[in-house]
Amino acid sequence: MYTPIHSISSLFEQLGLGSSEKEMNAFIVANSPLPAKVKLHDADFWNTSQKTFLRQMKQEDADWAEIVDQLDAMLR
Template sequence: MEAPDHPFSELFAQLGLASDPDAIKRFIERNGPLPDDMALPDAPCWNEGQAELLREALEADADWAEVVDHLDASLRKKS
């Protein structure tokens, strides 16, 4: 069985954030780049529930893990 493919915007919606392309771009610009030694769920931009959702997605290798990895990479890019 193939894992569901979640769009990047759907992850933002799951996190309770604006999920249109411009809002996603602004969020990444405002909150990145994250330090190399900081785990994504530990970033100060998340509330407790958001951090837990990200942590669970990564730990359980859930169907969200791929798009969470994309978010992680996006927040680490240096402009």
């Protein structure tokens, strides 16, 4: 069975966001729902470096891609 390398909390840390359960939940509540037509990396609540990171991880199908998809689903 495949075990992801990264966790959702490590993604929040990588993005420079609070990674406690409470902080992650507050971020999701504050930024949901993300409209279906908006790609995750195009959301207006990211700064330039966060947008770049999210876009690159998906384009490169990097080991972060699965967790980025999880965050995307959480925001929908």
